[in-house]
Amino acid sequence: xxxxxxxxxxxxxxxxxxxxxxxAAIIWLIIKAIQRILFTKIKDTDNRYRAKKFSNFIGYFLxxxxxxxxxxDKLGGLTVALGVAGAGIAFAMQxxxxxxxxxxxxxxxxxYKTGDRVQLGGIKGDVMDIGVIRTxxxxxxxxxxxxxxxxxIVFIANSxxxxxxxxxxxxxxxxxxxxxxxxxxxxxxxEKAKVxxxxxxxxxxxxxxxxxKEEWVLMxxxxxxxxASTEPMISLxxxxxxxxxxxxxxxxxKKRRVTKTELFSQILKKIEETEGQVQFASATIQLVEAxxxxxxxxx
Numbered sequence: 461x462x463x464x465x466x467x468x469x470x471x472x473x474x475x476x477x478x479x480x481x482x483x484a485a486i487i488w489l490i491i492k493a494i495q496r497i498l499f500t501k502i503k504d505t506d507n508r509y510r511a512k513k514f515s516n517f518i519g520y521f522l523x524x525x526x527x528x529x530x531x532x533d534k535l536g537g538l539t540v541a542l543g544v545a546g547a548g549i550a551f552a553m554q555x556x557x558x559x560x561x562x563x564x565x566x567x568x569x570x571x572y573k574t575g576d577r578v579q580l581g582g583i584k585g586d587v588m589d590i591g592v593i594r595t596x597x598x599x600x601x602x603x604x605x606x607x608x609x610x611x612x613i614v615f616i617a618n619s620x621x622x623x624x625x626x627x628x629x630x631x632x633x634x635x636x637x638x639x640x641x642x643x644x645x646x647x648x649x650x651e652k653a654k655v656x657x658x659x660x661x662x663x664x665x666x667x668x669x670x671x672x673k674e675e676w677v678l679m680x681x682x683x684x685x686x687x688a689s690t691e692p693m694i695s696l697x698x699x700x701x702x703x704x705x706x707x708x709x710x711x712x713x714k715k716r717r718v719t720k721t722e723l724f725s726q727i728l729k730k731i732e733e734t735e736g737q738v739q740f741a742s743a744t745i746q747l748v749e750a751x752x753x754x755x756x757x758x759x
Contacts, residue, residue, distance in 0.1 A: 483526045491519040509574055510567055513590070555619060559593045562618030566590055571621055572628050577607075577713055579627035581620045585609075593618060606717035629713040633679050635672040635690075638711050640720060642727065643702040643741040650703060653731075653738045654694050660726045661692030661709050664719060672710045702741030 495515050499508055565571065567590070572578045576587050578597070585597040586609075599612040620626070629636065644653050662669075672690040679685055693708040711719045731738050 479530055480527060483530075484523050487522045487526065488519055491515050513567065517592070555617065556593060558619040558622065559617045562621045563590065563592050565621055566595070566618060569621075570631075571626050572631065576631060577629040579629075580616045581624055583614050583616060584627075585614065588613070591618075607714065608717065632682065633672075633675050634713055635668065635675065635710050636713050636716065637708060638716055638719070639706055639708045640723060642705045642707065643699075644705060645702060645739040645741040648703070648739050649734070649737040650696065652734060653705060654696070656730045656734075656738065657694050657705055657707050657727065658692060660723060660730060661694075661707055664722050664726065665692060665709050665711065668710055668712060 495512060499511075572587055574587050574590060577585070577600075578587055580595065580597065583597060583599060584601055584607075585599040587595060588598050589596040594615045594617055597614045597616060599610055599614050600607050602610050602612070604610040642657070644650070669690055669692075676685075676688065676690060680687070690710045692710075695706045695708070697704050697706070707723070709719075709723075731740065
């Protein structure tokens with residue numbers, strides 16, 4: 461019995477398995493210790509998330525490397541077979557490999573990060589998680605009006621970053637330009653209407669304008685961009701049935717619907733206070749009197 465135990469303990473395969481267990485334990489203990497140290501120093505949530513993902517990837521890589529080193533003497537005769545099998549696996553799993561490459565591009569290329577509002581492959585929503593193969597999104601829109609969640613969670617392959625445009629609504633600049641159109645009757649006081657619209661836009665977006673200017677300056681330092689105006693802009697065009705005012709303003713990417721509601725509420729109130737000097741226009745239908753018909757009845 462004692463000889464069998466000694467034989468088992470000194471068996472090369474058992475020694476290699478023990479080495480793998482001990483080595484893997486040491487690797488992951490070091491990884492977890494590094495994560496704890498980094499997390500105490502990294503305050504930003506996004507950077508902490510990226511550090512965790514990257515350190516886990518390093519842990520997996522080192523574990524696979526440990527396995528390869530320990531069993532290297534057993535792999536010599538299988539080199540050709542592994543090469544052929546590897547080529548077949550690479551062809552069969554090309555989408556997975558491209559998605560993994562997409563994950564590396566996302567993590568280090570700045571396409572988007574968790575919390576950003578993006579549109580990938582025709583799906584728009586907020587990024588919940590960036591996995592090695594897929595990005596998880598809480599979808600907005602579809603059967604729900606506005607930029608509101610519809611409750612559907614979508615998994616999108618990371619390979620999309622190489623195949624289709626990536627729309628980021630909140631990357632380096634967390635604001636959007638939006639517009640609303642207001643029809644005003646011909647004969648109204650157009651100058652008074654313009655003053656009302658300008659004042660309402662300034663009142664609603666007073667805080668947003670300053671913050672958007674600061675972010676735009678940072679964008680100009682990073683990219684080659686012109687000095688675009690973040691102030692509200694009112695334009696006018698004459699149409700067949702009314703005069704159309706277009707209100708262009710800047711808004712936080714998550715508050716488009718709320719901002720529109722506030723703008724229309726104040727505009728309705730202000731126009732009612734003009735006592736008819738400014739009036740909304742609507743499509744009109746002119747009813748024409750029917751012509752007279754003469755009917756002759758014969759026996």
